[in-house]
Every structure is written in structure tokens, then in C-alpha cells.
Amino acid sequence: MRLPTQLNDLDLTAWDTYEDLITDSLWLVGRRDNGSVHSAEYWGNFVPQIPYQAMRRFTKRGDLVIDPFVGLGTTLIEAVRLGRWAIGVDLQPSCVEQTRQRTRLTENPHRVQVEVFVGDSTHEEARLLVQQQMRAWGFEQAQLLILHPPYHDIIKFSNLPEDLSNAADTDAFLAAFERVVRNFAPLLEERRFLVLVVGDKYAKGEWIPLGFYCMERVLRNGFRLKSLCVKDIQENRGKRGQYSLWRYRALKHNFYVFKHEYVMFFEKLAQE
Ligand SMILES: C[S@@+](CC[C@H](N)C(=O)[O-])C[C@H]1O[C@@H](n2cnc3c(N)ncnc32)[C@H](O)[C@@H]1O
Known part of the structure; x- marks a missing residue:
């Protein structure tokens, strides 16, 4: 039998003092924590709170975190605050530039470094850039992989054809998502965690379970599922002030309004 290894800096003799750490699968997180230089825009x-929870539970200070869909750098900002090194990739140069600025403005009490690259995470070139940076810092492998892809076309992030939010259909989206998993999984240490944050979508009156489809793609690439958490979603800009309208539509058209997304935790299997 395999002995459990400690992946974090928690002192389990004081386990009942970690009131900020979530251990249940229902995440009622509420409003975003807008402390530090985070952007709600x-x-x-x-x-x-998502990268915070993942890093506290599944990494130690000085470990390395990779985020191939870095956006405005929420993961990297939390990494700096928590003393984790981190590398992000995003297709959009404006995201990369803003992430750079925000991480520079973040207080860095543990003197870690973070880097961010413009790249297509489905492509080997992006992985090579990340690998080069890892080697320059002296990391053989990473200790956490955080994936927060577009939920297909729910939000269109750019006009770039490589953008997952521009995938022609669900199959094309899933194929591109799987390419990202296959591209970055080799950089993760065995028995370490991949965190997937994803939600479902509607199309033509049908609920498309993107979350479960993406879960399948991770599982078939050398991972096992450790936890599937359901997190509340607060009104986003698109629906702000329109809740009554959505409630009416739900009653009329026989569906339920999305109020949740998934935070899934996978462990990378060891090669026997
Ligand atoms: C859901 S957002 C991630 C947001 C991020 N977690 C944050 O808090 O800012 C998805 C991001 O993936 C990026 N993206 C889409 N396709 C990509 C690709 N092929 N390679 C790299 N980034 C991509 C988009 O530009 C967008 O910024």
C-alpha cells in the first residue's frame, strides 16, 4: 500500500485551526476576494479563493505552479502572496501584459518569481517556453497545474482562431482542451494535482455537460479523480440585474438557471 505523502505545509497536529480551508465538496464562496491587486473587471x-485553496492544500512554499490559461493572472497573484513560484501562458498579449503588471505590484514577502508568456497552450512551443523557464529556475517538474479554460463559447475571449472559445463545436473544443492537458501533463510531478475549473453550457435548448466531458479528457490522460466540487457562481456581468428574466425563462422553457461550476481535483498517476 502506498503511504500518503504530505503535499502541503499544513501542520496536522493543529488541523482544527485551519478555518479558512475548505474540506467539503460544496463551495459556497460568495463574492470574490478583491484584496491585493486582483481585478474584477x-x-x-x-x-x-480557488487558486488559494488549491495551493494551500496541494503545494508547499517554494513549489512551482503552472497555469496555461492565465487570463489576468489570478493564479499568479495568489502564488506570489503564498510564496509559490508560478508560470502562466495566455493567447492574448494584453492579458499577459496586465498579468505582468499586476504581479509586479503584488507584495512578495517570500521573494518568489513568476513569469508569463504569450502562447497557444495547445501547442508544443508554449510548453517549451515554460520548460525553459523552469530549467532556468532549477525546477525539473511542477507541483500543481491549474486549468481554467473558456467554457467553450459562453464568453468569447478574442478573435484568434487558436482561442478555445472560438472552437467550431463541442468536439473541436474538447479536442483542443485535451491537447492542452497532453501538452502540460508531462511537466507535472507524479502524484501531484491538476485542478480543473469549468462550467457547463446551453445550446439550442440542451444542457451541454462540458464539465463532465472535460473531466473524461483529463481521466484518459493518466489522472485519477480525487474530488469533484461544486462551486456557486454569482451573477456575472452578462446576467447582472436580469435574474427575474432568467427565472421567467427557466419556468417557461423547462430548465434550471446555471448557479454552479465545477472545481475538480485530479492526481497524476505514477508510471509503474
Ligand atoms: C476562463 S479564462 C481564464 C481566467 C483566469 N483564470 C483569471 O482568473 O484571469 C480563459 C483564458 O484562456 C485564454 N485562452 C483561450 N484559448 C487559449 C489557448 N489556445 N492558449 C492559451 N490561452 C488560451 C483566453 O485568452 C482567456 O484569457
Whole structure:
């Protein structure tokens, strides 16, 4: 039998003092934590509590985190605050530039470094850039991979054809998502965690379970599922002030309004 290894800096003799750490699968996080230099203005970023929870549970100070869909850098900002090194990639140069500025403005009490690259995470070139940076810092592998892809075309992030939000259909989106998993999984240490944050979508009156489809793609690439958490979503900009309208539509058209997304935790299997 495999002995459990400690992936974090938690002192389990004081386990009952970690009141900020979530251990249940229902995440009622509420409003975003807008402390530090986080931005609420990017429609499509996740709340800082997600990378915070993942890093506290599944990394130690001085470990390395990779985020191939870095957006405005929520993961990297939390990494700096928590003393984790981190590398992000995004297709959009404006995201990369803003992430750079924000991480520079973040207080860095543990003197870690973070880097961010413009790149297509489905492509080998992006992985090579990340690998080069890892080697320059002396990391053989990373200790956490955080994936927060577009939820297909729910939000269109750019006009770039490589953007997952421009995938022609669900199959094309899933194929591109799987390419990102295959591209970055080799950089993750065995028995370490991949965190997937994703939600479902509607198309032509049908609920498309993107979350479960993406979960399948991760599982078939050398991972096992450790936890599937359901997190509340607060009104986003698109629906702000329109809740009554959505409630009416739900009653009329026999569906339920999305109020959740998934935070899934996978462990990379060891090669026997
Ligand atoms: C859901 S957002 C991530 C937001 C991020 N978690 C944050 O808090 O800011 C998805 C991001 O993936 C990027 N993206 C889409 N396709 C990509 C690709 N092929 N390679 C790299 N980034 C991509 C988009 O530009 C967008 O910024």
C-alpha cells in the first residue's frame, strides 16, 4: 500500500485551526476576494479563493505552479502572496501584459518569481517556453497545474482562431482542451494535482455537460479523480440585474438557471 505523502505545509497536529480551508465538496464562496491587486473587471476570471485553496492544500512554499490559461493572472497573484513560484501562458498579449503588471505590484514577502508568456497552450512551443523557464529556475517538474479554460463559447475571449472559445463545436473544443492537458501533463510531478475549473453550457435548448466531458479528457490522460466540487457562481456581468428574466425563462422553457461550476481535483498517476 502506498503511504500518503504530505503535499502541503499544513501542520496536522493543529488541523482544527485551519478555518479558512475548505474540506467539503460544496463551495459556497460568495463574492470574490478583491484584496491585493486582483481585478474584477475581466469577465471570465475566477475568484482568487480557488487558486488559494488549491495551493494551500496541494503545494508547499517554494513549489512551482503552472497555469496555461492565465487570463489576468489570478493564479499568479495568489502564488506570489503564498510564496509559490508560478508560470502562466495566455493567447492574448494584453492579458499577459496586465498579468505582468499586476504581479509586479503584488507584495512578495517570500521573494518568489513568476513569469508569463504569450502562447497557444495547445501547442508544443508554449510548453517549451515554460520548460525553459523552469530549467532556468532549477525546477525539473511542477507541483500543481491549474486549468481554467473558456467554457467553450459562453464568453468569447478574442478573435484568434487558436482561442478555445472560438472552437467550431463541442468536439473541436474538447479536442483542443485535451491537447492542452497532453501538452502540460508531462511537466507535472507524479502524484501531484491538476485542478480543473469549468462550467457547463446551453445550446439550442440542451444542457451541454462540458464539465463532465472535460473531466473524461483529463481521466484518459493518466489522472485519477480525487474530488469533484461544486462551486456557486454569482451573477456575472452578462446576467447582472436580469435574474427575474432568467427565472421567467427557466419556468417557461423547462430548465434550471446555471448557479454552479465545477472545481475538480485530479492526481497524476505514477508510471509503474
Ligand atoms: C476562463 S479564462 C481564464 C481566467 C483566469 N483564470 C483569471 O482568473 O484571469 C480563459 C483564458 O484562456 C485564454 N485562452 C483561450 N484559448 C487559449 C489557448 N489556445 N492558449 C492559451 N490561452 C488560451 C483566453 O485568452 C482567456 O484569457
